[in-house]
Amino acid sequence: MSRINVMQPWFGPEEVAAVSEVIASGWVAQGPRVAAFEVAFAEAMQAGHGVATSSCTTALHLAMVVAGVRAGDEVVVPSFSFIATTNAPTYVGARPVFADVDPVTGNLTAETVEAVLTDRTRAVVVVDQGGVPVDLDAIRAVTDPRGIVVIEDAACGAGSTYRGRPVGAGADVVTWSFHPRKIVTTGEGGMLTTPHAAWAQRARRLREHAMSVSAADRHASVLAPAEEYPEVGYNYRMTDLQAAVGLVQLGRLPEVVARRREIAATYAKHIGEIPGLRAVADPAWGTCNFQSFWVEVTSAYPLDRDGLLACLAAADISARRGIMAAHRQPAYAGVRHVPLPVTERLTDGTLILPVFHQMSESEQARVIDVLVGA
Ligand SMILES: *Cc1c(COP(=O)(O)O)cnc(C)c1O
Numbered sequence: 001m002s003r004i005n006v007m008q009p010w011f012g013p014e015e016v017a018a019v020s021e022v023i024a025s026g027w028v029a030q031g032p033r034v035a036a037f038e039v040a041f042a043e044a045m046q047a048g049h050g051v052a053t054s055s056c057t058t059a060l061h062l063a064m065v066v067a068g069v070r071a072g073d074e075v076v077v078p079s080f081s082f083i084a085t086t087n088a089p090t091y092v093g094a095r096p097v098f099a100d101v102d103p104v105t106g107n108l109t110a111e112t113v114e115a116v117l118t119d120r121t122r123a124v125v126v127v128d129q130g131g132v133p134v135d136l137d138a139i140r141a142v143t144d145p146r147g148i149v150v151i152e153d154a155a156c157g158a159g160s161t162y163r164g165r166p167v168g169a170g171a172d173v174v175t176w177s178f179h180p181r182k183i184v185t186t187g188e189g190g191m192l193t194t195p196h197a198a199w200a201q202r203a204r205r206l207r208e209h210a211m212s213v214s215a216a217d218r219h220a221s222v223l224a225p226a227e228e229y230p231e232v233g234y235n236y237r238m239t240d241l242q243a244a245v246g247l248v249q250l251g252r253l254p255e256v257v258a259r260r261r262e263i264a265a266t267y268a269k270h271i272g273e274i275p276g277l278r279a280v281a282d283p284a285w286g287t288c289n290f291q292s293f294w295v296e297v298t299s300a301y302p303l304d305r306d307g308l309l310a311c312l313a314a315a316d317i318s319a320r321r322g323i324m325a326a327h328r329q330p331a332y333a334g335v336r337h338v339p340l341p342v343t344e345r346l347t348d349g350t351l352i353l354p355v356f357h358q359m360s361e362s363e364q365a366r367v368i369d370v371l372v373g374a
Pocket residue numbers: 055056057058081082084085127129153155156176177178179189190
């Protein structure tokens with residue numbers, strides 16, 4: 001019996017060939033492949049301009065800066081998310097304000113956001129948690145009239161849809177992750193997309209030390225023009241090696257999402273017949289890529305969440321505890337917040353089951369057997 005991982009990236013000879021070509025070209029840093037990947041990704045997501053970065057975390061930092069979030073501002077975030085969602089406002093000296101989430105989707109709602117708005121709220125970070133599309137229009141109905149920017153953390157969202165379009169298509173600025181735990185991977189990597197040309201241009205400069213002339217442009221001329229540094233920037237660049245992989249991976253996205261949805265449908269069919277388990281599902285307003293297939297373990301089930309995780313581990317199945325809660329982490333121990341009962345219930349009571357492109361029927365049957373037999 002072999003180990004079943006919670007996630008495995010899916011690569012083929014095409015990625016190997018793409019990386020080899022970049023190495024043979026002699027230009028491995030940010031260059032023509034990054035530019036091509038930005039255009040292709042932003043077009044596929046119907047998201048305006050793309051700015052590739054070293055990770056979604058660094059894209060989130062740049063999103064804060066271009067959205068005008070400053071020290072002392074309040075930024076509403078779900079505690080129920082990977083820690084990077086809360087770290088980003090902290091990087092610019094803003095105060096993260098935790099809001100609770102919906103018990104069915106695990107995402108922020110208009111009500112949970114409205115409950116924590118103040119006249120110091122500058123931005124809201126909405127997350128498509130585990131690939132479940134957030135109801136962006138409902139939240140913007142609350143934030144737009146107050147001039148509050150919505151930043152969409154779509155780290156998990158590539159391939160999910162919202163009201164018939166890719167997630168992120170309706171936000172002012174969106175951030176994406178290409179970590180191997182996500183749907184499209186470049187090893188490490190991220191992207192910021194925005195319909196605002198000026199924001200994209202500023203982010204493009206900030207990720208490269210805020211240099212007035214890009215390294216690629218300097219390289220293209222024999223006598224490089226003198227550059228200037230109008231503001232403090234960062235090195236958040238992606239490499240052409242990564243972008244070459246990303247271009248191939250982007251082409252695989254429809255097939256990957258179709259297969260994940262097939263695996264999710266099989267899980268859902270079986271879990272629907274097990275009292276005490278509830279599986280994540282498409283919301284009324286969109287479709288999931290099932291980046292994370294999470295299951296809530298309720299008191300009607302014979303085991304609690306940790307008990308079920310132990311049973312899965314005994315069968316050599318590597319499931320994972322559900323999404324974390326940032327407000328419980330020592331780094332944010334001092335942050336005052338409203339009660340977060342749904343966040344705490346979901347973070348304590350959910351686990352993530354294995355889903356990956358190459359997962360076989362017999363592997364999935366092994367997981368289902370444990371859920372049924374526990
Ligand atoms: C994975 C993840 C991130 C961080 O992405 P990196 O590319 O690893 O920096 C941020 N937000 C959410 C919601 C994530 O799931």
